[in-house]
Amino acid sequence: MRPWTRSDPPAPHRSPDTAPRSAGVARAADGARGAERAVLVGILLPDSTADLRDPLAELTGLAQAAGVQVVDTLLQKRLSLTPSCALGTGKVEELCERVRAHDANLVIFDNELLPRQIRGLEEAAHCRVLDRSELILDIFATRAKTREAQLQVELAQLEYTAPRLRGLWTHLERIAGAGGATSAGAVGGVGTRGPGERQIEIDRRIVRRRISHLKREIREIHARKRREVQARRDHFTVSLVGYTNSGKTTLLNRLAGTTQFAADMPFATLDTKTARWILGEGREVLLSDTVGFIRDLPHHLVASFRATLEEAIHADLLLHIVDISSPAALLQVQAADGVLQSLECDRVPQITLLNKADIADDAAVAEMLARNRQTTLKVSALTGEGLDRLSALVEECMRGHTAEVTLAVPHQEGRLIAEIARMADVLERRYEADHVEIDLRMNRTQLSQLCSRHPCLSVIRGSLLMPGEGDSPS
Numbered sequence: 257m258r259p260w261t262r263s264d265p266p267a268p269h270r271s272p273d274t275a276p277r278s279a280g281v282a283r284a285a286d287g288a289r290g291a292e293r294a295v296l297v298g299i300l301l302p303d304s305t306a307d308l309r310d311p312l313a314e315l316t317g318l319a320q321a322a323g324v325q326v327v328d329t330l331l332q333k334r335l336s337l338t339p340s341c342a343l344g345t346g347k348v349e350e351l352c353e354r355v356r357a358h359d360a361n362l363v364i365f366d367n368e369l370l371p372r373q374i375r376g377l378e379e380a381a382h383c384r385v386l387d388r389s390e391l392i393l394d395i396f397a398t399r400a401k402t403r404e405a406q407l408q409v410e411l412a413q414l415e416y417t418a419p420r421l422r423g424l425w426t427h428l429e430r431i432a433g434a435g436g437a438t439s440a441g442a443v444g445g446v447g448t449r450g451p452g453e454r455q456i457e458i459d460r461r462i463v464r465r466r467i468s469h470l471k472r473e474i475r476e477i478h479a480r481k482r483r484e485v486q487a488r489r490d491h492f493t494v495s496l497v498g499y500t501n502s503g504k505t506t507l508l509n510r511l512a513g514t515t516q517f518a519a520d521m522p523f524a525t526l527d528t529k530t531a532r533w534i535l536g537e538g539r540e541v542l543l544s545d546t547v548g549f550i551r552d553l554p555h556h557l558v559a560s561f562r563a564t565l566e567e568a569i570h571a572d573l574l575l576h577i578v579d580i581s582s583p584a585a586l587l588q589v590q591a592a593d594g595v596l597q598s599l600e601c602d603r604v605p606q607i608t609l610l611n612k613a614d615i616a617d618d619a620a621v622a623e624m625l626a627r628n629r630q631t632t633l634k635v636s637a638l639t640g641e642g643l644d645r646l647s648a649l650v651e652e653c654m655r656g657h658t659a660e661v662t663l664a665v666p667h668q669e670g671r672l673i674a675e676i677a678r679m680a681d682v683l684e685r686r687y688e689a690d691h692v693e694i695d696l697r698m699n700r701t702q703l704s705q706l707c708s709r710h711p712c713l714s715v716i717r718g719s720l721l722m723p724g725e726g727d728s729p730s
Contacts, residue, residue, distance in 0.1 A: 291325055292322075292323065292324040292325065292361060292362045293324075293325050293327045293358060293359060293360045293361055293362065294319055294324045294325065294326055294327065294360060294361075294362040294363065294364050295326075295327060295328045295329070295330060295351065295354050295355055295358065295360045295362075295363050295364075296312050296315050296316060296319060296326055296328070296329045296330070296363075296364050296366070297329070297330045297331075297332075297343070297351065297363060297364070297365045297366065298311045298312050298315065298329075298330070298331050298332075298365070298366040298367070299331075299332050299333075299334055299337060299342060299343065299365070299366070299367050300331065300332070300333045300334070301334060301335070301336065301337075301367075302335060305551045305552060305587065305590075305591070306366065306551075307583065307584040307587055309583060309584075310583070311331060311366070312329050312331070312366060313583075313584070314366075314550075314551070314584070315364065315366045315388065315391075316329075317501075317521075317522055318388075318391055318392065318395065318522055319364055319391065321395055321521045321522045321523070322391060322394055322395050322398070324362065324364070327358040327359075327360055328354045328357075328358050328360070330347065330350065330351055330354060332344065332347045337367065337369075337373065338373075339370075339372070339373070340372065340373065340376045341373055341376040341377050341380060342365065342367065342369055342373045342377065343377075348377070348380050348381075351363065351377075351380075351381060352380055352381050352382075355381045355382075355383055360383060361383050361384065362383060362384050362385075362386065363377065363381055363383060363384070363385045363386070364385075364386045364387075364388075364391055365385070365386070365387045365388060366388050367387060367388060368387050368388060368389050368552075368554075369385070369387040371420045374387065388552060389416060389554040390416070392523075392550065392553070392554060393409065393412060393413050393416060393554065395522065395523055396409045396412070396523060396526060397409050397410075397413065399523055399524070399526050400526055401526070401527065402526075402527050404477050404527065405526045405527050407470055407473055407474055407477070408474060409526075410466075410470060411467065411470040411471065411474060412554065414463055414466060414467050414470070415467060416554065417463070418460070418463045418464070418467065482570075491540075491541065491542045491699075491702070492541045492542070492572050492573070492653075492654050492699055493541065493542045493544065493567070493570070493571045493572050493573075494533070494541050494542065494543050494544070494571060494572065494573045494574075494575060494650060495543075495544045495546055495567045495568040495571035495573075495574050495575070496508060496543065496544065496545050496546060496574075496575050496577055497546055497549070497568050497574050497575070497576055497577070497592065497596065498548065498549065498576050498577035498578060498579075498588075498592050499548055499549055499550065499577075499578070499579065499588035499589075499591060499592050500522045500523050500547075500548025500549060500550050501520065501521060501522050501523075501524070501548065501579065502548065502577040502578060502579040502582075502588070502611060503518075503577055503579060503611045503612060503637045503638075504525065504545050504546070504548065504577050505517070505518040505524065505525050505529075505545050506518045506637040506638060507575075507577060507609070507611065507635075507637035508529065508531065508543060508545040509637075510637050510638075510640065510643065511533050511543060511643065511646075512531035512532060512533045512543050513531075514529065514531045516529050516545065522548070522550070523547070523548060523550075525545055525546075525547060525548065526547050527547075528544055528545065528546055528547075528565075528567050529544065529545045530542055530543065530544040530545075530567065531543055535647050535650060535651055535654075536647070539651060539654065541650060541654070544567040544568070544571070546565055546567060546568050547565065549591055549592045549595040550591065551587065551588070551591040552591075553591075553595060558595060558598060558599070565599055568596075568599065568601055568604075569599055569600070569601045571601070571604055572604075572605070572653070573604070573605050573606070573607065573650065573653050574596075574601070574604050574605070574606045574607075575606075575607050575609055575646075576589075576592065576596075576606050576607070576608045576609065577609050577611050578592075578608060578609065578610050578611060578625065579611055579612050580610040580611060580612055580613060580616040580618075580621060580622055580625075580634070581612040581615045581616040581617070583618070585618075585621050585625070586621060586624065586625070589608075589625065605653060606629075606630065606631070607631045607632075607633060607646070607649055607650075607653075608625060608629045608630075608631065608632040608633070609632075609633055609635050609642075609646065610622050610625065610626075610632060610633065610634045610635065611635055611636065611637055612636060612637075612638070613634040613635060613636050613641055613642065614636040614638065614639050614641060622634065631649065633645055633646055633649065654699065658697050658698060658699055658700060659697070659698060659699075659700045659703055659718055659719065660683075660695070660696070660697050660718055661695075661696065661698070661703065661715050661717060661718030661719070662693055662694065662695050662696075662715070662716050662717035662718060663676070663693070663694045663696065663713055663714070663715060663716070664688075664691045664692070664693055664713070664714045664715075664716050665691055665692045665694060665712070665713060666690065666691050666692075666712050667687075667690065667691060667692060669710075669712060672710055672712070672713070673692060673694070675706075676694060676696065676698075676706070679698060679702060679706070680696040680697060680698035680702075680703075681696060681697040681698070682694060682695070682696050683695040683696060683697065693716065695717075
């Protein structure tokens with residue numbers, strides 16, 4: 257049987273109201289019929305962000321997470337990708353030989369490819385070809401469980417596929433004639449060009465309509481998520497961020513006593529999970545786990561998952577988790593910093609946690625990170641090493657967000673006085689003729705919101721502003 261190629265026509269009778277699936281999703285369905293045997297390919301360009309000691313280690317982990325058996329690898333250094341097949345002519349021949357030798361039915365590139373490059377490679381190797389972005393999107397599609405995550409993944413897939421429709425739908429060129437030519441002498445003759453052109457336009461219109469619908473739904477989710485996050489401003493909020501598979505969910509389970517799914521695989525978590533972390537002596541914070549980052553993360557995913565990352569964007573403190581046992585720890589930190597900067601939350605106070613300290617054997621990496629980052633701490637989410645010190649550091653950050661003030665509360669506001677006693681450290685109370693003066697220590701954000709909700713409150717000593725803040729001069 258002739259091997260599958262991207263130029264094969266789609267299944268007939270597809271509903272015109274259904275957006276065409278991305279190539280990655282279609283291949284995932286095909287993969288269910290048999291084991292995927294893949295040759296991994298990496299092209300090392302001058303600006304490559306891969307770990308040169310083992311450039312394909314991360315791609316191997318991603319492929320295995322997608323259920324693919326890696327049978328061989330191929331590397332080439334180039335100044336740029338060739339327009340037709342990305343690789344040089346000799347390497348394309350070598351790739352074809354390796355595919356035949358290992359009976360592979362899939363080739364995965366660690367680079368982002370153009371549709372014509374994918375098509376040229378598929379025609380040469382007679383098997384399917386994926387690039388890095390498609391592989392990541394397929395993993396996200398497999399792991400997405402909630403409605404929110406599924407919508408965000410579908411949007412990212414369609415935005416990835418939309419500009420590639422003409423390159424993907426090459427079977428329509430056979431309907432239209434050679435290359436879809438419009439001259440009178442085009443191969444295929446009169447009356448064969450129209451259906452192909454219409455199908456392309458129909459699919460583009462379906463994709464545009466579906467993208468618009470998804471964006472509306474995600475905007476609603478984003479607005480709801482923002483309201484949820486704002487509703488938590490009465491609490492000190494902490495978000496776990498960092499590279500995928502660095503141990504964020506394991507740390508959440510350890511600190512907050514939750515039982516969220518955690519596994520040694522990329523992107524085990526796609527949805528934000530928030531839980532209460534009890535620090536002791538009645539102090540608690542809201543701790544949130546977020547989706548992991550990865551180098552060269554498709555920008556469509558960053559944009560689509562912005563609602564999921566809302567917790568990190570508006571957090572009072574970020575705990576940046578680093579897998580210090582990974583040989584590529586420094587590169588992973590740089591990639592995570594880049595994503596945080598793109599989300600405009602790189603100015604949020606951070607504590608860098610050097611996780612998996614119980615199995616790390618490269619002290620030089622830890623020392624380098626400790627010198628170059630403001631606050632670092634070695635921890636182990638698995639054994640609990642360093643977590644007492646982490647709790648103390650978070651308490652110090654909370655105290656930096658606290659204010660000591662004196663409030664005047666009318667006598668008749670008994671419920672409000674009881675609420676203040678629950679939320680704050682009450683230092684002293686003095687009962688005056690028409691009000692109670694309460695000296696207290698409290699989170700500034702909570703205090704500000706409390707005063708805005710209860711106009712009867714007045715601050716008679718102290719300030720709600722952080723040190724150094726104030727009105728700008730007129």
